[in-house]
Amino acid sequence: MSDMLPPVGAPVLPVGRAGIFFDGQYSDPRIHHPEGVAVGPDGAVWCGNAEGDLLRIERDGSRVAKAATMGGFTLGLAFDGDGHLFACDQRCAAVWRLTLSSGAFERFTTPGIRIPNYPVVDGARNCLYVSDSFGAGTRGPGVWRYDLATGSGGLWWPEPMNFANGMALALDGSALFVIETFDRKVSRIAIGADGEPAGRTDFVTDLAGYPDGLAFDDGGNLYVSCYNPSRIFRVDPAGKLDLYIEDTTSELICHPTNIAFDGDALYTANLGRWHIVRISSDTRATSVVARVAAARSSRA
Numbered sequence: 001m002s003d004m005l006p007p008v009g010a011p012v013l014p015v016g017r018a019g020i021f022f023d024g025q026y027s028d029p030r031i032h033h034p035e036g037v038a039v040g041p042d043g044a045v046w047c048g049n050a051e052g053d054l055l056r057i058e059r060d061g062s063r064v065a066k067a068a069t070m071g072g073f074t075l076g077l078a079f080d081g082d083g084h085l086f087a088c089d090q091r092c093a094a095v096w097r098l099t100l101s102s103g104a105f106e107r108f109t110t111p112g113i114r115i116p117n118y119p120v121v122d123g124a125r126n127c128l129y130v131s132d133s134f135g136a137g138t139r140g141p142g143v144w145r146y147d148l149a150t151g152s153g154g155l156w157w158p159e160p161m162n163f164a165n166g167m168a169l170a171l172d173g174s175a176l177f178v179i180e181t182f183d184r185k186v187s188r189i190a191i192g193a194d195g196e197p198a199g200r201t202d203f204v205t206d207l208a209g210y211p212d213g214l215a216f217d218d219g220g221n222l223y224v225s226c227y228n229p230s231r232i233f234r235v236d237p238a239g240k241l242d243l244y245i246e247d248t249t250s251e252l253i254c255h256p257t258n259i260a261f262d263g264d265a266l267y268t269a270n271l272g273r274w275h276i277v278r279i280s281s282d283t284r285a286t287s288v289v290a291r292v293a294a295a296r297s298s299r300a
Contacts, residue, residue, distance in 0.1 A: 005184075005208040005229075012234065013245040013282060018252055021045065021267060021278035022061045029053060029066045030274065036087070036118075037269040037276060038077040039262040039287040040100075046085065047269055047276055048074020054087055054098060057276065068098050068105040076118030076166065076258055078128070080148055081293030086128060088116040095119055095130055095146070108151050113144050118213075118258070120167045120176065121148070121288075123295030125195050129156065129176055131164040136182070143167070143178060143189070143197075157189055157197050166258060168214035168222065173295065177203060177222065179211045186211065186224060186235070204235050208243075213258040215266070217285035227255040227271055232279075245279060253277055261285030 022045070024031025032050040040046055043059040052070035054077075057063070072091025079085055085098040086108060095116050097108040108128075109116070115133035122129065126148045134140030139160035146153030157178075165179040176189045185205040192198035209226030211233075216222055223244060224233040230253045231246035247253035255272035266279040 006206060008208045008231075008243045008246075011231075011243045011246045013279070015245060015247050015252065017281075018245065018247070018268075018277050018279045020252070021276045022057045022064060023275045024049075024055075024064060025274040027064050029055060029064060031055060031064065031276070032274055033271050034269040034274075034276060035073070035075050035257045035271055036077040037258045037260050037267050038079060038085075039260050039267065039289060040079060040085070041081070041083075041289050041293070043262060043287075045260075045262075045267055045276060046077055048077065048087065050074075052089060052091065054085065061278075067103065068096075070096055075116065076131075078119040078121050079289035079292065080121045080128070081123055081289055081296050082148075086119045086121070088119055088130065090115060095128070109144075109146060109153070110151070112154070114140070116144075117164065118166045120169050121292045122169055122173065123292040124173050124299050126296070126299065127153075127195070129167060129169075131167050131178060133163050133165060133181075134161070136163060143176065157200075159200065161187070165211065166213040166225075168216055171216055171218075171220055171291075177214055179214060179224070181210055181212065184210060186214065186222070204233075204239060204241060207233065207241075209233070213256065213269075215259045215261050215285070215288075217261060217281075217283045219283060221283065223259060223261075223266070225256040225259045225268060227257055230255055230272075232256065232259065232266075232268070260288065262287045 052072040075088035143157035145156035190198040213225040256268040
């Protein structure tokens with residue numbers, strides 16, 4: 001598969017800048033094929049596993065604990081800046097909401113979405129965007145939007161996409177960036193003043209890999225993780241593309257899916273293994289939950 005991809009240059013960072021943050025092969029609970037990863041409001045690192053669990057790893061990587069289970073397969077995770085964690089579950093075709101203070105856990109979305117892959121909280125608009133992968137090899141819509149207070153919502157971006165996957169909100173909230181995995185590209189959907197989509201453009205195309213996750217640093221650079229080959233790209237605001245880091249052996253960074261920043265640490269889930277990786281980056285990024293909390297505070 002990778003033999004047909006376009007060539008890439010040398011990576012910005014050596015793979016030695018990456019290390020295992022938490023090894024969940026034999027932990028209790030165990031981390032099996034984590035897809036989602038997110039940094040919580042207290043700096044703890046959260047991930048999922050193939051059993052549909054929501055797992056919280058201490059900020060120092062000392063231990064893991066199970067906070068809830070969906071019984072399916074945990075995909076993307078997102079915090080709302082107000083004490084809740086949203087988790088996509090493939091088996092139930094739903095997004096679930098965990099209240100951190102009480103442990104209350106409930107289904108958040110009504111039926112309709114087919115493969116809820118990745119959630120993004122828009123604190124300024126008080127809503128949750130969720131990508132719908134629809135089906136491998138089958139184009140379909142797209143991105144759903146739900147009200148954070150009521151859970152009501154529906155299809156927001158109705159045009160067909162080629163396996164909508166990881167997403168990220170622009171730092172100024174003006175656009176939603178969405179991966180289309182099997183087109184090997186990142187699309188940019190502008191958000192109008194009324195909160196409705198205002199058109200789609202290609203942000204980066206013909207990626208040398210099959211992209212899965214997105215994250216912004218504080219400088220507006222977009223990081224794109226590819227589950228095959230095991231590499232992460234960086235795209236600057238002008239669209240210049242660099243290979244950021246790569247593991248040619250797929251032993252350490254092993255088919256990375258979702259990624260999450262916290263300061264100068266970039267965490268990756270590794271679908272092909274049972275651990276979470278921490279990359280010592282050459283940049284800094286405010287955690288997404290801190291950005292969301294700031295946006296909600298400004299809105300209030």
